[in-house]
Amino acid sequence: MCGGTARLLTALLVTAAMGYPSRRSATDLDATPRMTVTFDELSGVRRFSGRSLNYTTLLLEDERGMLYVGARGAVFALNASNVADGSHRTIHWEASPEKQLDCLQKGKNNKTECFNHVRFLQRLNTTHLYACGTYAFHPLCASIDADRFTLPSRFEEGKEKCPYDPSRGYTGLIVDGGLYTATRYEFRSLPDIRRNLHQRPLKTEESPLHWLNDAEFVASMLVQESKDSLVGDDDKIYYFFMERAGEETTSFFDKSQVARVARVARVCKSDLGGKKILQRKWTSFMKARLVCYIPYYEVLRSVCSLDSGGWASTVFYAAFTLSAQW
Ligand SMILES: *[C@@H]1O[C@H](CO)[C@@H](O)[C@H](O)[C@H]1NC(C)=O
Ligand SMILES: *[C@@H]1O[C@H](CO)[C@@H](O)[C@H](O)[C@H]1NC(C)=O
Numbered sequence: 001m002c003g004g005t006a007r008l009l010t011a012l013l014v015t016a017a018m019g020y021p022s023r024r025s026a027t028d029l030d031a032t033p034r035m036t037v038t039f040d041e042l043s044g045v046r047r048f049s050g051r052s053l054n055y056t057t058l059l060l061e062d063e064r065g066m067l068y069v070g071a072r073g074a075v076f077a078l079n080a081s082n083v084a085d086g087s088h089r090t091i092h093w094e095a096s097p098e099k100q101l102d103c104l105q106k107g108k109n110n111k112t113e114c115f116n117h118v119r120f121l122q123r124l125n126t127t128h129l130y131a132c133g134t135y136a137f138h139p140l141c142a143s144i145d146a147d148r149f150t151l152p153s154r155f156e157e158g159k160e161k162c163p164y165d166p167s168r169g170y171t172g173l174i175v176d177g178g179l180y181t182a183t184r185y186e187f188r189s190l191p192d193i194r195r196n197l198h199q200r201p202l203k204t205e206e207s208p209l210h211w212l213n214d215a216e217f218v219a220s221m222l223v224q225e226s227k228d229s230l231v232g233d234d235d236k237i238y239y240f241f242m243e244r245a246g247e248e249t250t251s252f253f254d255k256s257q258v259a260r261v262a263r264v265a266r267v268c269k270s271d272l273g274g275k276k277i278l279q280r281k282w283t284s285f286m287k288a289r290l291v292c293y294i295p296y297y298e299v300l301r302s303v304c305s306l307d308s309g310g311w312a313s314t315v316f317y318a319a320f321t322l323s324a325q326w
């Protein structure tokens with residue numbers, strides 16, 4: 001399942017380049033669409049719509065035939081082969097009136113922000129899903145029994161795991177029980193990539209020039225390099241985001257604006273943090289610029305990966321749009 005927004009103009013193969021990228025010409029790359037859908041074919045598309053807004057979080061479980069959807073104040077379980085067959089189940093999960101009032105008093109928007117936007121939805125183990133919501137600027141998380149599909153009676157604090165602001169760029173994965181999330185959590189905090197629910201919780205360093213510079217996260221992906229590996233290579237988690245470019249480039253459109261560029265970063269799953277320096281920080285963090293080979297398509301909107309067997313043949317597909325000035 002490709003996460004991300006629906007406002008995709010074009011899906012393109014991307015090339016990652018360290019430092020100053022050189023654009024490859026279109027003829028170097030095979031940009032033939034893998035699938036083309038005509039407008040007429042779209043009339044047969046099945047639609048699901050509950051009473052909620054903001055269906056932003058999707059979890060597709062192919063092998064179980066389920067599509068779970070996190071929305072504003074609700075989580076839905078849909079039949080993946082036909083989301084409109086009427087068999088859907090719903091968990092209502094609204095922010096409490098007290099927390100909504102609290103949110104209003106903080107001056108937040110009572111039409112969009114002071115609700116529980118479910119932003120995280122992943123499989124925790126064979127029986128349970130794990131979900132986090134913004135809960136009217138007071139994030140909460142819960143383990144949900146996937147068969148019974150009801151809210152538990154106990155919730156967990158979500159402030160280290162889920163952003164407060166529902167419109168903030170955010171991505172998260174559960175890998176071997178560890179929770180890997182990336183966002184700007186609180187209003188004043190700097191964005192970071194974290195690992196929680198793990199014996200060794202880790203973060204990125206608060207050093208904008210070298211690590212993350214005002215990053216807005218788009219997606220994250222696990223690449224299982226350890227699978228079938230003779231040398232026991234470590235699994236990697238890749239992060240895709242937009243961030244402030246630093247001095248390396250100015251905006252093509254408006255020289256007065258600080259340019260933002262697309263990036264990919266990666267960390268190793270077995271990273272334990274440093275011993276003397278980088279304690280409780282990633283020691284395997286690396287990042288590179290991502291450049292769409294069509295000029296001016298610079299805003300990264302969505303990424304998905306296609307793993308056809310071994311990790312070495314994993315292909316990332318990214319969707320870029322023109323920047324807002326166009
Ligand atoms: C989902 O839909 C398919 C096709 O309509 C059907 O065969 C299947 O039984 C449904 N699954 C569930 C869990 O309802
Ligand atoms: C939201 O706030 C506005 C302005 O304070 C107020 O007029 C409106 O009644 C509020 N709406 C709800 C649903 O609380």
Ligand SMILES: *[C@@H]1O[C@H](CO)[C@@H](O)[C@H](O)[C@H]1NC(C)=O
Pocket residue numbers: 124125126127128143
């Ligand atoms: C899955 O996790 C939930 C919540 O932590 C726990 O209650 C449940 O026993 C776990 N299930 C299995 C099969 O480990």
Ligand SMILES: *[C@@H]1O[C@H](CO)[C@@H](O)[C@H](O)[C@H]1NC(C)=O
Pocket residue numbers: 053054056112117166167
């Ligand atoms: C939720 O949906 C409403 C209505 O479509 C939109 O105005 C708002 O920006 C959305 N909020 C988020 C956080 O996506």
